[in-house]
Amino acid sequence: MLAKRIIPCLDVSEGRVVKGIRFVSLADAGDPVAQAKRYDEEGADELIFLDITASSEKRNIVEDLVRRVADEVFIPFTVGGGLRNVADIRAVLRAGADKISLNTAAVENPSLVNEAAQTFGSQCIVVAIDARRVSTSSAPLWHVYTHGGRRNTARSAVEWAKEVENLGAGEILLTSMDRDGTRDGYDTELTRAVSSAVRIPVIASGGCGQLDHFYEAFTIGGASAALAASLFHYGELSIGDTKGYLKSRGVSVR
Amino acid sequence: MSSVAIIDYGVGNLRSVEKAFATVGVEATISADKDTLRAAKKLVLPGVGAFGACMRELRRHGFADLVIERVKRGTPLIGVCVGMQMLFEESSEFGATAGLGILKGCVRRFSDDLQVPHVGWNQVNPKAPNGLFERIPNGSFFYFVHSYYCEPENDRTIVGETDYGVRFPSIVAEGNVCGVQFHPEKSQSAGLQLLKNFANHARKCWLSE
Numbered sequence: 001m002l003a004k005r006i007i008p009c010l011d012v013s014e015g016r017v018v019k020g021i022r023f024v025s026l027a028d029a030g031d032p033v034a035q036a037k038r039y040d041e042e043g044a045d046e047l048i049f050l051d052i053t054a055s056s057e058k059r060n061i062v063e064d065l066v067r068r069v070a071d072e073v074f075i076p077f078t079v080g081g082g083l084r085n086v087a088d089i090r091a092v093l094r095a096g097a098d099k100i101s102l103n104t105a106a107v108e109n110p111s112l113v114n115e116a117a118q119t120f121g122s123q124c125i126v127v128a129i130d131a132r133r134v135s136t137s138s139a140p141l142w143h144v145y146t147h148g149g150r151r152n153t154a155r156s157a158v159e160w161a162k163e164v165e166n167l168g169a170g171e172i173l174l175t176s177m178d179r180d181g182t183r184d185g186y187d188t189e190l191t192r193a194v195s196s197a198v199r200i201p202v203i204a205s206g207g208c209g210q211l212d213h214f215y216e217a218f219t220i221g222g223a224s225a226a227l228a229a230s231l232f233h234y235g236e237l238s239i240g241d242t243k244g245y246l247k248s249r250g251v252s253v254r
Numbered sequence: 255m256s257s258v259a260i261i262d263y264g265v266g267n268l269r270s271v272e273k274a275f276a277t278v279g280v281e282a283t284i285s286a287d288k289d290t291l292r293a294a295k296k297l298v299l300p301g302v303g304a305f306g307a308c309m310r311e312l313r314r315h316g317f318a319d320l321v322i323e324r325v326k327r328g329t330p331l332i333g334v335c336v337g338m339q340m341l342f343e344e345s346s347e348f349g350a351t352a353g354l355g356i357l358k359g360c361v362r363r364f365s366d367d368l369q370v371p372h373v374g375w376n377q378v379n380p381k382a383p384n385g386l387f388e389r390i391p392n393g394s395f396f397y398f399v400h401s402y403y404c405e406p407e408n409d410r411t412i413v414g415e416t417d418y419g420v421r422f423p424s425i426v427a428e429g430n431v432c433g434v435q436f437h438p439e440k441s442q443s444a445g446l447q448l449l450k451n452f453a454n455h456a457r458k459c460w461l462s463e
Contacts, residue, residue, distance in 0.1 A: 001417055003375045003395060040442065045375055071273050076397055076440045096269045098399075098440065121303030123371055123399040170371055170399075199366075201373050224374065254375040254395040 003254040004218050004246065005045035005225035006239055007203060008232045010035060013052045015065045032065055036073045039232070042239040044075065045254060048101070048173070048227065051081035058082065063095040070096025078126055080173075089116050093124060101126035101173055104146040107153055107160075110167055117168025126203075127164040128173040131157035131190055142190050149177050157190070158197050165198045172198065173227070176206040183209025183231075191221030203227055211237065211245045218251055258282040258453055259294030263315040266302035271334070271449075274439035278450040291320060296453060297329055301336030305345040305361065305402065308336045309353060318354060325356055330430045332452050335400060338426065338433025342404055356431055359406035368419045371401040378414040378424045378436070385455045386413070386425060386432060386448055394444035396424070396436035403435060 011018050016030040036047055049069070051062050066079055079092050080101030089100050106113050106127050117125045130149050131142040142157040161172055174194050176187035186204045195202040201224035204217040208228040217226040231237050243253045258275060260268050260282055268284045275282035282298070285291055299321060301308045312318050325331055333341045342353045345361035353361070364370045375395040380387050403422035406412055414425030416435070424435045432452070438445035 001376065002372065002398075005374050067269075070267075070270055074270070074274055074277070074440060074442050074446060076399075076437075093267060096267055098267065098270075122401070123302065123373070171373060199369055200371070201369060224369070 001252045002224075003045070003252050004223075005203075006043075006214070006242055006253070007046045007048055007225050007227045008039050008044050008239070009048045009050060009205070009227050009229045010233075011050050011052060011229070012065060014055065015053070015061050018052070033068050033072055036069050036077070039239065040073050040075050043243060043254065044239050045225070046075060047073070047077040049077060049079045049081075051079060053082070059088065059091055063091055066092055066095035066097045078173075080126070080128055085112065086115055086119055089120065093120060097124075099124040099126050099171070101128045103128040103130065104148075106164060107144060107146050107155070110163065113164055113167040113169055117170070122168045122170035122200075125169050126171045126173050127161075127169040128175065129157055129160060129164075129194075130175050130177050131187075132177040133187070133190070140189060140193070142193070145177060158193050161194045161198050161202075165200050169200060171201045171203060171224075173203045173205060174223075179207025180205075181230075182207050185209060185213040186217045186221060186223075186226070188216050188221040191217060191223050195222035195224075201225065211242060214242055214246060215249055215251060218246075257294070258296045258298060259291050260284045260298040260300060261291060261312075261317055261321070262286040263308075263311045263317050265308050265311050265336075266300050268300055270439040271298060271300060274446055274449055275453065278446050278453070280450060280453040282453075286315065288316065288320060291317070292324065294329070297321070297324060297331040299331060299333040299337035299340065301334065301338075301340055303336065305336055305339055305347040305353070306351040309340060309351060312340065322354060322356060325431055328430050330452070331432075333431075333433035334439075335435060335437060338435055339402060339404055341426075341431060341433050342406070345402060347402055357404075357406060357411060357426065357428055357433075358408060359404060359411070361402050361404050363402050364418070365420065371399055372418050373399045375441075376416050376418060376424075376436075378416055380414050380425075382410075382413050384413045384425070384427060386427070386434075386451050388447075388451050388455075390444050390447050390451075396434075396438065396441040396445060398424075398436045400435060404433070 076098040078099040204223035205227040416424035
């Protein structure tokens with residue numbers, strides 16, 4: 001049976017982890033390769049690197065990072081952050097990334113999703129959606145935000161998810177901006193609304209603070225995978241503990 | 255001469271496959287050179303994305319005939335993901351597209367009732383004893399990402415199956431040819447062991463008979 005996936009997310013800038021694990025055993029805690037290997041050993045199912053490098057050398061820096069990770073880590077990993085066109089995507093995939101994720105660029109230019117899927121295959125195109133709840137009435141509504149959550153597009157997140165599925169996206173990385181950083185749990189209502197509207201897998205993100213939040217993302221939210229960052233980075237939970245807990249509650253994990 | 259050559263026809267991420275072999279101590283080379291490919295003791299046929307696009311590129315490089323010729327001459331070959339699918343006669347992806355026809359059977363899309371693509375870690379259940387499984391614990395998980403699956407004409411071609419609402423062949427083998435639907439290079443220790451088994455076994459020892 002297909003296992004539910006647990007995915008740690010690493011923020012990187014200039015080739016260094018900026019919000020990283022505080023593992024005392026790591027000689028260099030800012031090294032993305034060391035952290036990726038650590039998560040691989042702990043049993044992470046995939047990794048996501050969110051690159052926020054701002055320098056003009058961005059492409060070279062990211063390519064170098066991807067190459068170093070791909071050489072030593074034998075689980076799939078996704079790279080997102082600032083990919084604008086097919087050439088950017090090709091560079092990252094060539095360097096060894098398994099998937100790329102598009103966010104603002106997809107909203108500004110939806111045909112990029114289609115072009116990327118046609119060129120590289122849907123299996124490697126993840127569309128990241130940052131969603132914020134705009135109505136608390138009986139019919140909940142979430143809007144898509146871009147530019148790192150600074151700009152409201154006034155588009156429905158559920159409708160946008162359906163659109164990117166039609167454009168050829170292979171997965172959706174769905175972040176609740178309301179929950180992100182709160183540790184109050186994933187927005188399972190949002191996750192459910194999107195996962196029941198599309199047939200491609202949905203990765204729940206934003207708000208995980210304890211073990212049963214993972215369980216809720218899968219059972220109530222209908223997510224295929226759950227992402228967490230700080231919870232793992234600061235060593236509050238290990239991937240092994242998380243999987244042990246999920247297994248004890250009857251969720252299929254690796 | 256390298257023991258294993260990975261066929262480079264411009265599709266996909268071959269570096270991971272090369273590194274995976276290196277990690278288990280097998281010398282593998284990525285090559286688009288016909289002489290190198292012909293001289294290799296074993297071949298890896300990778301493939302990602304659309305079946306039609308992979309076949310087109312394989313043909314454009316003149317590697318379709320080369321693969322068929324090497325397999326006929328007994329060179330062991332492993333097809334990975336779409337590389338496995340291309341071993342069959344045809345795929346229904348974007349209308350019927352002809353494959354290499356090395357194995358009898360076709361490639362179909364998962365039913366619309368399922369979440370497609372099938373992405374993530376799933377188990378492979380061996381159907382017959384096979385050298386490819388050596389030192390791999392039963393129930394091991396492998397990483398899959400695909401929307402189509404192979405349907406061999408001959409049941410005996412299927413050596414491993416995976417359950418995704420439908421039981422589909424995740425490992426096939428016949429003579430000196432085998433194929434895996436998952437990505438061994440992305441499947442941690444179980445995947446690395448499988449690649450090692452492919453590289454280390456003598457010519458036909460993954461045959462079930």
